[in-house]
Amino acid sequence: MAEPILRVEDLRTQFFTSRGVVHAVDGVSLYVNEGETVAVVGESGCGKTITALSILRLVPDPGRIVGGKILFKGRDVVDMDDDAVRNYRGNDVSMIFQDPMTSLNPVTKVGAQIKEAMTAHDRFTPAQATERVVPLLKRVRVPAAERRIKDYPHQFSGGMRQRAMIAMGLANEPSLLIADEPTTALDVTVQAQVIQLLKQLNRELGTAVILITHNTALVASMCERIIVMYAGRIVEEGPVERIFKNPEHPYTWALLRSVPRVDEARKGRLVSIHGLPPDLVRLPPGCKFHPRCMFKIDRCSRDEPELEDVAPGQRARCWVKMSTVSEEAREEAQASEVATDVAAEIKKRMRADAKA
Amino acid sequence: MVPVLMSVIFITFFLAHIAPGSPWDKEGRQLNDATIHNLNIKYGLDKPIWTQFGLYVWNVLHFDFGSSYQHPGQTVNQLIFQSWPYTFTLGSVSFICILFFGISFGVVAALRQNTKVDYAAVALATIGASVPNFVVGIFLIILFSNFLYKLTQATFYLPTGGYPQDFLHMIMPVATLSFLPIAFLTRLTRSSTLDALRQDYVRTAWAKGLRERLVVTRHVLKNSMIPVVTTAGPLFATLITGSVIVETVFQIPGIGRSFVQSIDSRDYPMILGTTVLYAALVAVLNLVVDVTYVFIDPRVRLT
Amino acid sequence: MAATAIAVEVADWETPEQIGLWTDAWRRFRRNRLAVTSLFVVVLMALTAIGAPLLERIGLLQDPTAQDLIHTYAPILSPHHWLGTDELGRDVFSKVVFGAQVSLSIGFLVQAIVLVIGGTIGLTAGYFGGWIDNGLMRFTDIMYAFPDLLFVLIIVAALGPSFINIFVAIGLVSWVGLGRLVRGRVLSIKEKEFVEAAHAAGSSPAKIILKHLLPNSLGPVIVVLTFGIPAAIFTEAVLDFLGVGLRPPWPSWGVMVFDGYAASDAYPNLVLVPCVALSITMLAFNFIGDGLRDALDPRMRR
Numbered sequence: 001m002a003e004p005i006l007r008v009e010d011l012r013t014q015f016f017t018s019r020g021v022v023h024a025v026d027g028v029s030l031y032v033n034e035g036e037t038v039a040v041v042g043e044s045g046c047g048k049t050i051t052a053l054s055i056l057r058l059v060p061d062p063g064r065i066v067g068g069k070i071l072f073k074g075r076d077v078v079d080m081d082d083d084a085v086r087n088y089r090g091n092d093v094s095m096i097f098q099d100p101m102t103s104l105n106p107v108t109k110v111g112a113q114i115k116e117a118m119t120a121h122d123r124f125t126p127a128q129a130t131e132r133v134v135p136l137l138k139r140v141r142v143p144a145a146e147r148r149i150k151d152y153p154h155q156f157s158g159g160m161r162q163r164a165m166i167a168m169g170l171a172n173e174p175s176l177l178i179a180d181e182p183t184t185a186l187d188v189t190v191q192a193q194v195i196q197l198l199k200q201l202n203r204e205l206g207t208a209v210i211l212i213t214h215n216t217a218l219v220a221s222m223c224e225r226i227i228v229m230y231a232g233r234i235v236e237e238g239p240v241e242r243i244f245k246n247p248e249h250p251y252t253w254a255l256l257r258s259v260p261r262v263d264e265a266r267k268g269r270l271v272s273i274h275g276l277p278p279d280l281v282r283l284p285p286g287c288k289f290h291p292r293c294m295f296k297i298d299r300c301s302r303d304e305p306e307l308e309d310v311a312p313g314q315r316a317r318c319w320v321k322m323s324t325v326s327e328e329a330r331e332e333a334q335a336s337e338v339a340t341d342v343a344a345e346i347k348k349r350m351r352a353d354a355k356a
Numbered sequence: 357m358v359p360v361l362m363s364v365i366f367i368t369f370f371l372a373h374i375a376p377g378s379p380w381d382k383e384g385r386q387l388n389d390a391t392i393h394n395l396n397i398k399y400g401l402d403k404p405i406w407t408q409f410g411l412y413v414w415n416v417l418h419f420d421f422g423s424s425y426q427h428p429g430q431t432v433n434q435l436i437f438q439s440w441p442y443t444f445t446l447g448s449v450s451f452i453c454i455l456f457f458g459i460s461f462g463v464v465a466a467l468r469q470n471t472k473v474d475y476a477a478v479a480l481a482t483i484g485a486s487v488p489n490f491v492v493g494i495f496l497i498i499l500f501s502n503f504l505y506k507l508t509q510a511t512f513y514l515p516t517g518g519y520p521q522d523f524l525h526m527i528m529p530v531a532t533l534s535f536l537p538i539a540f541l542t543r544l545t546r547s548s549t550l551d552a553l554r555q556d557y558v559r560t561a562w563a564k565g566l567r568e569r570l571v572v573t574r575h576v577l578k579n580s581m582i583p584v585v586t587t588a589g590p591l592f593a594t595l596i597t598g599s600v601i602v603e604t605v606f607q608i609p610g611i612g613r614s615f616v617q618s619i620d621s622r623d624y625p626m627i628l629g630t631t632v633l634y635a636a637l638v639a640v641l642n643l644v645v646d647v648t649y650v651f652i653d654p655r656v657r658l659t
Numbered sequence: 660m661a662a663t664a665i666a667v668e669v670a671d672w673e674t675p676e677q678i679g680l681w682t683d684a685w686r687r688f689r690r691n692r693l694a695v696t697s698l699f700v701v702v703l704m705a706l707t708a709i710g711a712p713l714l715e716r717i718g719l720l721q722d723p724t725a726q727d728l729i730h731t732y733a734p735i736l737s738p739h740h741w742l743g744t745d746e747l748g749r750d751v752f753s754k755v756v757f758g759a760q761v762s763l764s765i766g767f768l769v770q771a772i773v774l775v776i777g778g779t780i781g782l783t784a785g786y787f788g789g790w791i792d793n794g795l796m797r798f799t800d801i802m803y804a805f806p807d808l809l810f811v812l813i814i815v816a817a818l819g820p821s822f823i824n825i826f827v828a829i830g831l832v833s834w835v836g837l838g839r840l841v842r843g844r845v846l847s848i849k850e851k852e853f854v855e856a857a858h859a860a861g862s863s864p865a866k867i868i869l870k871h872l873l874p875n876s877l878g879p880v881i882v883v884l885t886f887g888i889p890a891a892i893f894t895e896a897v898l899d900f901l902g903v904g905l906r907p908p909w910p911s912w913g914v915m916v917f918d919g920y921a922a923s924d925a926y927p928n929l930v931l932v933p934c935v936a937l938s939i940t941m942l943a944f945n946f947i948g949d950g951l952r953d954a955l956d957p958r959m960r961r
Contacts, residue, residue, distance in 0.1 A: 058562055090565035097563075102556040107578050107654055116574070117564045152654045168564065363801050368813055482949070486942040488893045490900055491934040494916065589804075597808035604901055615809075616901050619816040627816075631809065638804055 003074075004031035005175050005208060006055070006093075011068035013047075013054045019353075020281040024050040024063065026232035032176060035206045037199075039219040039240070041255070042229035045277045048212045051229070052178045056095055057085050073175070091121045094169035098181040100161035104153040110164050111149025117171040129171075136167040140197060159190035163197065170201065177201075178210045183218065195222050216256055220244060228252045231278050231288035234307060238314030248316035248323060250293050271333065279349065287319065294333040295320050364635040368628055369409055432629035435614060443610035446602065447595055449526060450533045454591070458538045459584070462545025466580075467572065469550065477542055484539025489598055493532035493605035533602045537594055545584055552580035582653050585645065592641040596634055684878070687954040694950025697943035704940065708759040715753070723754040723910040735928050743928050745918060749908075751929065755936050757910040762892045762940060765826045769891035770884045772830025773837050780834070781841025785849065786865070792842075799835055807832045811894060812903055820904055829894050837883050844876040878955035885948040889941035896937055912937050 008030045015022040025047045032038050040048045053059050055070055057077060070077040072092060080088065097103045105113060111133050118129035137145035140163040153161055162182055169177050179198060183191035199222050202209050211223055219226055219240060226243050228236040228251065236249040247253040257271040275292040278284060284291055290300040299319050307317045465477035552558065553576055561571045600612030607613070611630060618626035650656055688694055707714070714720045727748030735743045742751040784795040802810075814828040848871050898904025899913025900920075907914055912933035919929030 056563060058559065060559075086565050086567065088565070089563055095563045097556060097560065099556060103560045105557040105561070105575050105579070107582070107652070108574065116566065116570075120564055120566045120570070154655050165560075168560075364805055482945065483942065486889065486945045487938045488896060488934075488941065490897065490916070491938055494920070494930055494934055593804070593806040597806045600808065600812075601897055601901070616812070616903065619812055619903055622816070627813065631813065634809060635805060638806065642804060 002034060004033045005073055006030075006032040007069075007071040008051075008055065009069040009071070011051065011054055011070065012066045013050050013059055013063060014066050015063040017062055017281075022063075022280045023232050023283065024280060025054060027068075028229070028232070028234055029068075030227055030234065030237070032208050032210060034175070035202065035208055036225065037202055037209045037211065037223045039223040039226045040210060040212045040229060041214060041216065041219060041226060043214060043277055045280070046229045047232040048229050049180055052095060052180055052210065052212055055178065056089055056093060058089075058095075087121065090117055090169075090174070091123070091172045092174055093176045093178065094172070094174040095178040095180065096162075096165045096169045096182055099185045100158065100165050101153065101185070103165060104161060106153055109150055109152055110156065114149070114164065114168050114171055117168045121172055123172055132171065136171055137164065139170075139201070140164070140167045142167070158186050159193060162186060162190075162194055166194075166197065166201070170205065170207065173205065174207060176208045176210065178212070180212045181214070182211075183213070183215070191218070192221075198222065216244075216259060228255070231283060232280060233288065234317065235289065236314070236316040236318075237307075238311070242311060242314050246311070246314075246323065248310045248314065248321045249289075249318050250295050250320065250322060251289050252316075253322050254294075276346070276349075282352075287317075293320075295322075295325050295329065365413065365628070365632055366409075368631045432625050435626065436611060436629060436633065439609055439611045439614050442608050443599055443603070443612060445526070446529055446533065446608065446610060447599055450530045450537075450595060450599075453530060453534045454537045454541060454595075457534070458541025459545050459581075461538070461542040463549050463577065463580075465542065465546045466549035466553065474546075477546065481539040481542040481546075484535050485543070487535070489532055489536050490601050490605050492535045493528070493602060496528050496532060497605070529602050529606045529608060532605065533595070533598045536598065537591055540594075541584070541591070544587055545580070548583045549576060549580040552576045555579070582649070585649055585652060589642045589645045592645075593638055596638065684951075684954040688950050691950040691953065693946045694954075697946035697950070700939065700943045701947065704759050704943075705763055707756055708763050711756050711760060714756070720756055721750040721753045723749060723757045724908045725749060732922075732926055742932050743926075745915075745929050746922060751915075751932055754910040754915055755912070755932055758912040758915060758933065758936065759940075761822075761905070761909065761911040762895065762937070765822075765829070765895045766888035766892045766944075768826045769830045769833060770887050772827065773834045773887055774880075774884065776830065777834035777837030778841050781838040781843075782845060784838075785842040785845025788849075796842075799838055802832065803835045808894065808897065811898065812901075815898060815903055820898075820906060822905065822909075825895060825898060825904055826891075829891050833887060833891065833894075836887070837880065840879055840883055841876065844872060844879075848872060848875065882948060882952045882955065885944060885951055889944040889948075892937070892940060892944075 008028060011025050011028045012023075013025040015024055028047070028051055030038075030040075040051070042048050050059065050063070054065050055077065057065070057080070059065060065078055068078065072088065075084075077085070077088065104110070114133045114136060115126075115129045118124045118132065119126055124132065133149055134145045137148060142148055142160055142163050148156070148160075153164075156164065162185075166177075166179075166182075177198075182198070183194050186194065195218050198209055198211070201207060209222075211218065213219065223240050226237065226240050227234055228243075228249065230251050236243065236247065236252045243252065244256060247256055251273070254271045254273045258273065273292055274294075278288055278291070284301075286299075286301045286304055287293070287296070288304070290296045293300065297320060303319075305317050305319050307315045310316045310321060310323070461477050461481075465474045468474055557579075558571060558575050561575045566574075596612075599610065600615060602608070603610045603612040604616060611633070614626065615630045617623075618630065711720060715722060725748075727744065729748065731744060731746055731748045733740050733744040733748075735741070737743060740750050740752065742755065744750055745754070780795055780799070784792040810832045811828050814831060815825055818824040818828065851871075895904060895911070896913035896916070899909075899911050900916050902917060905911050905914055907918055915933040916930055919926070919933075922929060
C-alpha cells in the first residue's frame with residue numbers, strides 16, 4: 001500500500017490561559033491516504049478543529065503545538081520554517097471553514113479573492129490565475145460565473161459562498177482539503193448539495209478530504225473512514241460501514257443513536273448523553289469519558305485505556321467495548337432519563353471556578 | 357445640510373441679539389445717546405428683530421455678510437479673507453499630521469499588541485486625550501522659549517525670510533492642535549484594527565498562504581479603516597474648536613482668533629459671518645466623509 | 660416533573676446574574692490600579708475643595724483674593740507661599756485649591772443638566788417614536804454636527820459670563836451623547852418581546868419600559884457622565900482662558916492661566932500650576948471612566 005500523504009504522530013496542542021493549560025489536542029495520531037475521504041467526528045470542544053488548525057500551523061494565541069509530528073509527504077510541518085509553511089498552506093493542504101459569510105473578506109470582490117489564492121504561490125502567473133477563476137467557479141457549480149466574479153460576498157447566497165470558498169481552497173490543486181464543518185451554517189437543503197459537491201470533487205480531482213463535522217448523517221453519505229474524537233484524543237476509528245454497524249466505544253454508540261436513522265425501524269428511544277463535555281483544564285482520571293459513560297466498570301475511573309485493535313481496521317479506546325454489552329443492558333441504557341443533572345453539573349462547575 | 361445651516365444661523369442670530377450690552381459699549385468711551393441712535397439707524401439695528409433677520413438671510417444668500425462693527429470700513433468678507441490663509445494652513449497641515457501619525461501609531465500598536473510598543477502607544481493616547489490643548493501649547497511655549505531660541509514663542513507666521521523659518525514656526529501650533537486628535541485617532545485605529553485581526557476572513561487569508569504584508573494591507577487594513585472614516589466627521593469639529601484655542605495661545609491672526617475678539621466686542625456681523633462659515637465648513641466636510649464612506653464600503657452601496 | 664425541575668433550576672441562576680453585575684463590576688474596577696488611584700485622587704481633591712473654607716479658617720489656606728502688593732511674583736517655596744504669588748500678590752496655592760471648587764462643581768453641575776435634558780429627549784424620542792422621534796433626532800444631529808465650543812462661546816457671550824450661565828451653556832451643548840444613548844436603550848427594550856407580551860396581558864408598556872430601562876442603562880449612562888466631567892472642566896477652562904468665561908478675581912484654573920499668560924516666560928509657575936492641576940484632574944477622570952467602562956462591560960464577564 002502506498003504511503004499516506006499525511007501522517008500525524010502523537011500531536012499535542014495546548015492553550016496557555018489564565019485559567020490553566022488547556023489540553024486541546026492530547027496525543028492524536030492519524031493518517032490520510034491519497035484521495036481518501038476521512039471524517040473526524042465529535043462534539044464541540046473535543047479538539048477536532050484545533051487538530052485541523054495544527055495541521056496547517058494556524059493555531060491561534062495563546063495556543064501552541066507542544067509535541068508530536070505532522071508529516072506531509074515525509075516533511076515535518078511542525079519543524080518547517082515560516083517560508084516553507086507559507087508555501088505549504090493553501091497549496092499542498094487547504095482548509096475551508098464553517099461560516100462562509102465571515103470567512104470571506106466583505107470588501108473585496110469574490111473573483112479577486114479566488115485569484116489571490118493562486119497568486120500567493122508560484123504555481124501560476126497572474127495572467128494564468130485570472131483565467132482560472134471562472135472555470136473554478138464553474139466547477140463548483142456557481143451559476144453565471146463570469147458575472148459573479150465581480151460580486152462581493154454579501155451578494156452571494158450562503159450555499160454559493162461556501163462553494164466559492166471550496167473553489168478558493170482547490171485553486172492550487174492541493175493534495176488534501178480540510179473542511180471544518182462546511183455545512184453547519186447552511187440551510188438543510190443546501191447542506192446536501194455542498195456535501196455532494198465535495199464528493200464529486202474528490203472523485204474528479206483525486207483530492208483527499210478530511211471532513212470535520214458533528215453530523216453523522218453527512219459522514220455516512222460521503223466518507224470512507226471515520227475518526228471519533230473526545231476530550232482531545234481519538235476514542236475510535238475505522239471504516240465507516242463497520243463503525244456504523246458495530247461501534248465499540250460507548251461514546252460512538254451513543255453518538256450514532258442520538259439522531260434518528262432512516263435505515264432503522266422506529267423502535268427504541270433516542271439516546272442522549274448525560275452531563276457536559278469535560279473541562280480540558282481539569283480532566284478526570286482514567287478514561288476521559290467515564291463520568292458520562294453508561295457502561296463503565298471500576299477500572300474505567302482508574303486507568304486510561306490505549307487505542308487497541310478491536311476488529312480488522314477498527315480501533316477503540318475502551319475497557320468495556322460495546323460488543324461485550326448485552327442487548328438488555330443496551331435497552332436499559334436507552335430507556336434512561338434525559339440529563340437531569342445538567343443544571344447540577346453547571347452549578348458544580350461555577351462553584352469550582354469561583355474557588356479557583 | 358441646508359436646514360442645518362438655517363438653524364445655526366437662526367440660533368446664532370437670536371443669541372447674538374439677546375446679548376446684554378450693545379456693540380457700542382466697548383472702547384471705554386461713552387457715546388452720547390444721539391450718536392448711538394444714529395449708529396443704530398446706520399446699521400439697521402433699530403428695525404424690529406424679525407426684519408433684521410430677514411434682511412440678514414437675504415444678504416447671506418448673496419454672500420454679503422455686512423460690515424464689521426469693530427473695524428468699520430471693512431466688510432466681514434474682507435476680514436475673513438485676510439485671516440483665512442492662516443487658519444487654512446494650520447488646519448490642513450494639522451489634518452495631514454493627524455491622519456499620518458494617528459493611523460500609523462494605531463495600526464502598529466494593534467499589530468504588536470501587548471508589546472512595549474503597544475503599551476507606549478496606548479499610554480500616550482490616553483494622556484493625549486486628557487491634557488487640554490492649550491495646556492500643551494503653553495507647555496510647549498515655555499519649554500521651547502526657555503531652551504531653544506529658534507522656536508521662540510508667539511509669533512506664528514510672519515512671512516519673514518522664506519521657508520525654513522516659517523516652517524519651524526508652524527511646528528508648535530500644529531503639534532498643539534494635533535495632539536488630542538492624534539491620541540483619539542490612535543485609540544480608534546488600534547481598536548478597529550484589533551477587531552479586524554480577530555475576524556475569520558483574516559484566518560482564511562493566512563490559510564491561503566499569503567504573506568504577512570498582504571494579509572495586513574489587503575484584508576486587515578481594508579476593513580479596519582472603515583470605522584475610522586465614519587468617525588472622521590467629529591474630527592473636523594474638533595479641529596475647528598481646537599484652532600480657535602491654538603490661534604489664541606500662539607496669537608495667530610486667523611479666523612478663530614478674530615471670532616473670539618468679535619464675541620468680546622459684540623461685533624454681530626463678524627460673529628454671524630464666522631459662524632455661518634464654520635457651519636458650512638462642517639456641513640461640507642461631513643458630506644465629503646459620507647460620500648467617501650460609500651466608496652470604500654461596498655456593502656452600503658445601492659445595488 | 661423533571662422538566663419543571665430543570666426550568667426552576669435554570670431560572671434560579673438568571674437573577675443572581677443580574678445582582679452579580681454590580682459586585683462583579685466593583686471587583687473588576689478594584690483590580691484596575693490606575694482607576695482606583697485616580698478615584699482616590701479625585702475624592703481627595705473633592706474633599707479638599709469642599710473643605711477649603713474650613714482650611715482657610717484654620718490657616719492652612721489663604722484667601723485667594725487677598726492681594727499683597729509687596730510680595731508680588733514670589734517664587735515657589737517662599738515662606739508663606741508654597742507655590743508663590745501672582746502679579747497682585749495672591750497666594751497661588753490657595754488659588755489652585757479654591758479653583759478646584761469651581762472646576763469640580765462645574766463638572767458635576769453640567770452633568771446634572773446633561774442628564775436632565777439628554778435623558779428627557781432620549782426617553783421622549785425613543786418612547787413615542789414616529790415624527791417626534793424624527794424631529795428630535797434631526798435636532799440632535801444639528802447640535803452634534805456643529806462644534807460645541809463655538810456654540811458655548813456664543814451662548815455665554817449672549818447671556819453674560821456668570822457662573823450659572825457658564826455651566827448652563829455647557830450643559831445645553833453637551834447632552835447629545837447621552838440623549839442618543841438613552842434613546843437607543845429605550846428602543847431596544849421596546850422591541851423586546853416581553854413588552855409586547857405584557858402589553859397584550861394588559862399592563863402599560865410605559866411602566867415596563869421604565870422598569871427595565873434603569874438596570875439596563877445605568878452602567879453606560881454612568882460611564883458617559885463620567886467622561887463628560889473632564890470635557891466640561893476643559894470647556895470651562897477654555898472659556899476662562901479666552902477671556903470669555905469667568906473673569907478675575909474668580910480663582911478658577913482657567914482664569915489663572917489667563918492672568919498669568921502674559922508673564923509666562925518670566926514667571927512660568929503662574930501658568931504651569933493651574934495647567935498641571937487641570938491635566939491631573941482630567942487624566943484622573945478619564946482613567947476612572949475607562950475603568951468603569953471596562954468593569955461594566957458585559958462582554959468581559961467570565
